[in-house]
Amino acid sequence: MRVLITGAAGFLGSHLCDRLLKEGHSVVGMDNFITGSPDNLAHLAGHPNFLFIRHDVANFIFVPGKVDAVMHFASPASPNPNSPYGYTNLPIQTMKAGALGTHNSLGVARAQKAKFLLASTSEIYGDPLEHPQKETYWGHVDPIGVRSMYDEAKRFAEALTMTYHRTHGINSHIVRIFNTYGTRMRLDDGRVVPNFIQQALRGEPLTVYGDGAQTRSFCFVDDLVEGIYRLLLSDEHMPVNIGNPAEISILQFAEAINRLTGNPSGIVKKPDLRLGDDPQRRRPDITRAKQILNWEPSISLDEGISRTIPYFRVKLGLA
Numbered sequence: 001m002r003v004l005i006t007g008a009a010g011f012l013g014s015h016l017c018d019r020l021l022k023e024g025h026s027v028v029g030m031d032n033f034i035t036g037s038p039d040n041l042a043h044l045a046g047h048p049n050f051l052f053i054r055h056d057v058a059n060f061i062f063v064p065g066k067v068d069a070v071m072h073f074a075s076p077a078s079p080n081p082n083s084p085y086g087y088t089n090l091p092i093q094t095m096k097a098g099a100l101g102t103h104n105s106l107g108v109a110r111a112q113k114a115k116f117l118l119a120s121t122s123e124i125y126g127d128p129l130e131h132p133q134k135e136t137y138w139g140h141v142d143p144i145g146v147r148s149m150y151d152e153a154k155r156f157a158e159a160l161t162m163t164y165h166r167t168h169g170i171n172s173h174i175v176r177i178f179n180t181y182g183t184r185m186r187l188d189d190g191r192v193v194p195n196f197i198q199q200a201l202r203g204e205p206l207t208v209y210g211d212g213a214q215t216r217s218f219c220f221v222d223d224l225v226e227g228i229y230r231l232l233l234s235d236e237h238m239p240v241n242i243g244n245p246a247e248i249s250i251l252q253f254a255e256a257i258n259r260l261t262g263n264p265s266g267i268v269k270k271p272d273l274r275l276g277d278d279p280q281r282r283r284p285d286i287t288r289a290k291q292i293l294n295w296e297p298s299i300s301l302d303e304g305i306s307r308t309i310p311y312f313r314v315k316l317g318l319a
């Protein structure tokens, strides 16, 4: 296949480029670098099956030549308002990437009779009242809340994808991604994994927002990419959760990072600076992924974090 990946210079997009190239496909990567970095694709410069196009997907997308699949991953993804790369500080860009970017990406898929895969998110479940979250859950989202530029853009993107599927017969897929971590995460995007690992490597206390009782379920990037690749090759059109169901409180997560890095500085509790809307519990029900894709994660938190630490060491100039 020749696959267009939007958001190719980001954390997940760049790993997807690598996986697809490894499988023998050709990749057209597209990005405007608003939160991503050319560093994430530097190793692909000159690759015979890789083409990069710098472009904002909110504008009409033109790709020369045949495209067999479109994977729409372009969107800011961090909720942290303390980071300039957080979506609350890029609010209009976030809504445009989710709404106009999805429309333009679907337009490419329709014109090219290509498959389409949307990167959706566990955030479409909001601060969930059902636990763990199944794909049948409609969510608990404030449409005008402080995270709504992201949550509602993704909900619109899902609705538009299903509308193109039902109206134009687009061969579409929707992956609902739960918290994923690994190499190539931006040091300063404010998400919990880069924040904690870099604080730990600098020997600083880890900043736990609120009481740390809020939970997340962290998936290592290689597991996620495997699930997404299987979904791309499948005939499934309804949304599929991909994530690791191993749930952990943010406090326990901070303790794990300190243990794995040997950081003696402990933790410091900070007021939740994130203006509310921080989901209290999050854990995917992955029954559908198991049934439909025969997929489940295989990399433990200890192993995944240990594989991620050396990357941050290099980025911080400590190795």
Ligand code: NAD
Residues within 6 Å of the ligand: 006, 007, 008, 009, 010, 011, 012, 013, 030, 031, 032, 033, 034, 035, 036, 037, 055, 056, 057, 058, 072, 073, 074, 075, 076, 077, 078, 096, 097, 101, 119, 120, 121, 122, 176, 177, 178, 179, 180, 181, 186
């Ligand atoms: P990221 O910020 O590292 O990557 C996003 C990429 O999209 C960046 O390279 C950015 O420059 C690019 N981009 C943003 N707007 C663009 C535009 N208008 N035109 C072209 N490029 C644009 O974030 P990520 O973690 O890799 O997330 C990738 C996708 O996966 C996003 O759609 C995000 O919503 C989704 N997702 C990620 C997670 C996670 O845990 N990492 C969880 C749920 C959903």
Ligand code: UDP
Residues within 6 Å of the ligand: 078, 079, 080, 179, 190, 191, 192, 193, 195, 196, 207, 208, 209, 210, 214, 216, 250, 274, 278, 279
């Ligand atoms: N968090 C934290 N300290 C930090 C960064 C984040 O305690 O330095 C918490 C945050 O409040 C949230 C969880 O970690 O409860 C995950 O946050 P992240 O920004 O990674 O993404 P989210 O899962 O909220 O989309």
